[in-house]
Each structure stands twice: as C-alpha cells, then as structure tokens.
Amino acid sequence: MVRERGRSVVRWLVLVAVTTAASVVLNRVGVPSAALFAALVVGIVLALASFAPAGVPRRGGLAAQAVLGVYIGTMVTSDSLSALGAHWPIVVGVVVATLVISLAAGALLGLHRDVSPLTGALALVAGGASGLVAIARELGGDDRVVAVVQYLRVGLITASMPVVVTVIFVADRSQPASLPEQARAAPWYLSLAMVAVIAVVGVVAGRWARLPGAGLLGPMAVTVCLEVAGWSLGLAVPMVLVQVAYALVGWQAGLAFTQEALRAVGRTLPLALALIVALGVATAGLGLLLARVTGLSPLEGYLATSPGGVYAVLATAVETGSDVTFIVAAQVLRILAMLFAAPLLARGIVALGRRFGRQSRATTAASRAPIAAAD
Numbered sequence: 399m400v401r402e403r404g405r406s407v408v409r410w411l412v413l414v415a416v417t418t419a420a421s422v423v424l425n426r427v428g429v430p431s432a433a434l435f436a437a438l439v440v441g442i443v444l445a446l447a448s449f450a451p452a453g454v455p456r457r458g459g460l461a462a463q464a465v466l467g468v469y470i471g472t473m474v475t476s477d478s479l480s481a482l483g484a485h486w487p488i489v490v491g492v493v494v495a496t497l498v499i500s501l502a503a504g505a506l507l508g509l510h511r512d513v514s515p516l517t518g519a520l521a522l523v524a525g526g527a528s529g530l531v532a533i534a535r536e537l538g539g540d541d542r543v544v545a546v547v548q549y550l551r552v553g554l555i556t557a558s559m560p561v562v563v564t565v566i567f568v569a570d571r572s573q574p575a576s577l578p579e580q581a582r583a584a585p586w587y588l589s590l591a592m593v594a595v596i597a598v599v600g601v602v603a604g605r606w607a608r609l610p611g612a613g614l615l616g617p618m619a620v621t622v623c624l625e626v627a628g629w630s631l632g633l634a635v636p637m638v639l640v641q642v643a644y645a646l647v648g649w650q651a652g653l654a655f656t657q658e659a660l661r662a663v664g665r666t667l668p669l670a671l672a673l674i675v676a677l678g679v680a681t682a683g684l685g686l687l688l689a690r691v692t693g694l695s696p697l698e699g700y701l702a703t704s705p706g707g708v709y710a711v712l713a714t715a716v717e718t719g720s721d722v723t724f725i726v727a728a729q730v731l732r733i734l735a736m737l738f739a740a741p742l743l744a745r746g747i748v749a750l751g752r753r754f755g756r757q758s759r760a761t762t763a764a765s766r767a768p769i770a771a772a773d
Contacts, residue, residue, distance in 0.1 A: 409444070409451045416440050417645055430552055430709060433644035434528055438545055441652020446660065454650045462646035463532045463613035464597035469635040469643070470529060470737065471621025473730050481727040485692045489728050492684045492703055493735045499680045500524045500705070500736070501743065503673040510669055512662040513543055516747045521547035522673060524681070524705035525736030529618075532647045533611035537744045545651035546663050547670045554674055556707035562682075563714055567697040584632035592633050596620050610741035618737065681705045688728075694721065702728040 420436035429435055444450035454462075482489050500523045508518030517539040520530055527548035534541035583589070597617050604616025624630040681703045689699030697718060701711050702725045711729060715722045 406451055409449060412449070413440065413444060413451060413649065416444075417649075421641065421645070430556055430707065431528055431549070431644055433641040434531070434545075434648040435549055437645040437648025438549070438652040439648075441649045442655045442660070445653050445655045446657060450653050453653050454646055458646050459532070459650050460601070460613045461597070462643040462650075463529075463611070464601055464617045465593065465635065465639055465643040466529055466532055466647070467600060467614040467617035468593050468596050468621045468633075469640050470526065470733065471618045471625060472630070472633055472635060474622050474625045474734070481723040482731075485724075488688060488691045489702075489731060492688050492728075493732050495684055496524055496681055496703065496705060496732060497736060497739055499677060503677050507547070507666065507670060507673055510666050512666055514540065516744055517543050519743065519747055520544045520740060521670070522551070522677065523736050523740045524551070524677060525733040526740075527552050527706070528644060528647055529614050529737050530740060531651060533614050533741065535650070536613070537610060537741055539744070541651040542654055542659055543663055543666060545648070547666070547674075550667070550670060551674050551677070552706045554671070555678060555704060556710045558678070559704070559707055559710050559714060562700070563697065563718065567700065582632055583634035586636050588631065589634050590636060590639070592631065593635055593639065596624075610744060615738060615741060618734075622734070677705055694724070698725060701725045703732075704729070705732075708733070 417433070417437045417440045420440055421433040424432035424436050441450060501519055504519035504522040505515065506518070507513055507522055508515035510518070513521070516537065517534070520534050520537065520539045521544045523530055531541055531545045531548055534544040584592070600617030600620040601613055602616070603620065604612025609615050621630070621633070624633070682700055685699035685701070685703035686696055687699070688694065688703055689696050692699075694702070698715075698720045701715050701720060704711050708729050712722070712726060714720075715725045
C-alpha cells in the first residue's frame with residue numbers, strides 16, 4: 399500500500415515537472431494554450447509508457463472548468479457588445495452561420511467509424527477549445543479526440559493566418575493600431591478570492607438550473623453578468639491559475655490514451671484536417687459578406703470571423719491598423735456563443751443518437767461513460 403502510494407507520488411511529480419518544462423518551451427515559441435498542449439502530449443507519452451498516474455481527480459477537473467469559465471468570462475467588458483453598434487444583427491447572423499457550419503463539419507466527422515456523432519460535433523465547434531475539451535467527457539464525448547482535433551484547428555488557423563494575411567489580403571503593416579485601454583486590474587489576492595466565490599456560486603447555480611457543463615458554463619455566466627454590469631471590480635484571473643487549469647484539462651485527456659486510442663485518433667486526422675480547412679474557407683467567405691454589409695475591409699471581415707486563433711487575430715489586427723475593438727467584440731461573441739450552444743446541442747445529439755442507435759460508437763469503452771463532475 400505504502401509502496402503503491404509512493405509510486406503514485408513519483409509519477410505525479412514526473413508528470414508535473416515534464417509538463418512544466420515543456421510548457422515553458424512551447425510558450426517561448428508562441429504556441430497557443432501552451433500548457434494545455436504540453437499537458438496533453440506529456441500525458442499521452444507517459445500513459446503509453448505505463449508511467450502515468452491513474453488520472454485527474456474529478457474535483458480537480460471540476461475546479462479547472464470553473465477557473466476557465468471565469469477566465470473566458472473576463473474577455474467580455476461592458477463595452478464589448480456596444481462596439482458592434484448597429485451591425486450587431488449581421489454579426490449575430492455570422493456567428494450562427496459559423497455554428498451551423500461547425501456542426502455540419504462535426505456531423506461529417508461523426509460518420510467516421512472511430513468517432514461518435516457527439517464527439518465529432520464537439521471536436522469541430524469553432525470556439526472555446528479549452529472549455530470544450532474540459533467538458534467533453536462530462537457531456538458523453540471522447541475528450542481525447544476532441545482535444546486533438548480542437549488543438550489541430552487552433553494550431554492550423556494560427557499558423558496559416560500570417561500567410562493568408564500577407565499573400566491574399568496583402569496587408570499593410572506600416573500603420574499599426576493601438577490597443578484599447580485596459581481597466582486597472584484588481585490585486586491578485588482580491589481576484590483569487592473572487593474566482594473562488596464565483597466558481598462556487600456558478601457551479602451551484604449551474605447545477606440548480608440543470609445547465610449542461612455547469613462546471614464551466616455556470617462560472618462563465620456569472621462572470622459575464624458581473625462584467626457587463628460593471629461589477630467585476632477589475633477581476634483578472636491570475637495567469638498561474640489559468641495555466642494550472644489548462645494543464646489539468648490536458649492531463650484529463652492525455653492520461654486516458656491507450657495504444658488503440660492513439661491509432662483510432664490517427665485514423666481520424668486526415669478527415670479532420672480536410673474539414674478544418676473547409677471550415678476556414680467557409681468562415682472566410684462569411685467574413686467577406688460581413689465586410690460588404692458593414693463597410694469593413696475584407697481583411698477586417700476575415701479577422702472578425704476567423705474560427706480560432708484569437709490571440710493571433712488580435713496581434714494581426716493591431717499590426718495591420720484594423721478596427722481592433724470591432725474585431726475583438728465579434729470574436730468574443732463567437733466564443734461565448736459556441737461554448738453556451740455546444741452543451742445544449744449535445745443533449746439533442748445524444749437523444750438522436752439513442753433513437754437511431756448511432757451514439758454507441760466511441761474510441762474506447764473508457765470514454766463512453768460521462769464523469770460525474772457536474773452531477
């Protein structure tokens with residue numbers, strides 16, 4: 399018993415140490431959500447080498463969801479939606495169209511023999527990758543497939559953005575824009591206390607309202623309400639806490655990998671890659687439509703509707719002198735809509751799957767049963 403406990407401690411120490419080192423390296427080279435990606439990869443490697451801990455405790459997974467919910471909620475400010483002005487209907491229409499296109503792509507991915515329809519839908523929803531990975535297993539999907547495909551989406555869009563902006567839009571970087579002024583952040587200890595309170599209140603309220611993915615969406619909803627009402631008191635989630643949450647989400651998916659699961663995910667990647675490219679092309683078309691209706695430049699329309707890579711979008715908007723406020727507002731609306739819609743739509747997909755006998759397919763038996771993180 400003592401020897402087994404000591405072995406578990408050693409495995410956790412190795413997992414934490416290697417993940418931390420990998421996160422630092424990936425962060426220095428500009429990899430988005432570096433801690434999540436590092437934790438996912440390190441977790442996979444140690445799991446396949448049979449040197450991984452048993453898994454992330456359910457309370458740890460729930461805490462990670464709550465922290466990410468608050469963090470995503472702080473992206474909204476009282477001026478966010480007002481920046482859209484009279485153009486908010488077309489922006490909402492574009493967001494809805496992006497969701498529909500994402501679900502269509504997910505349905506096609508769900509036709510693959512190694513992917514359930516629900517997993518396919520969650521894997522290709524164009525927004526909130528870390529949040530979707532965090533709640534995928536809870537909703538009944540395979541968080542391993544969701545993690546790999548979502549990260550592939552973010553990575554591919556982020557990597558291709560400089561090429562698209564330079565070659566297709568021939569962007570002018572001689573007159574960079576200035577970033578909007580940021581409100582003064584609260585002291586870290588006040589922010590930490592607020593995160594704890596919002597997390598507890600959000601999770602309890604989410605469960606009471608029977609909200610799917612309550613661990614993530616409950617705290618997110620509370621934070622958004624505080625931000626929009628101007629009552630957030632300068633809340634800023636400490637970045638160390640965000641990185642720990644990212645790591646827990648990555649480990650949750652990575653530690654569940656087996657040799658068969660890895661082969662199954664590998665078989666889905668060609669189709670997933672093709673669908674991600676199609677998603678990028680389709681949303682670029684929506685961006686051109688948005689630009690025509692609102693009077694934005696084609697580049698600004700493209701940046702406002704990009705299905706991922708928010709930080710790359712922000713950096714590109716600043717470098718090219720684009721309308722940063724409008725672009726950020728449109729992107730925040732996209733992310734919030736995707737994260738709130740995905741769990742609600744998951745219920746419908748599961749119901750249809752049970753009716754037509756399609757939901758039984760999954761990569762491994764271990765991922766078919768939802769964890770009780772928000773019950």
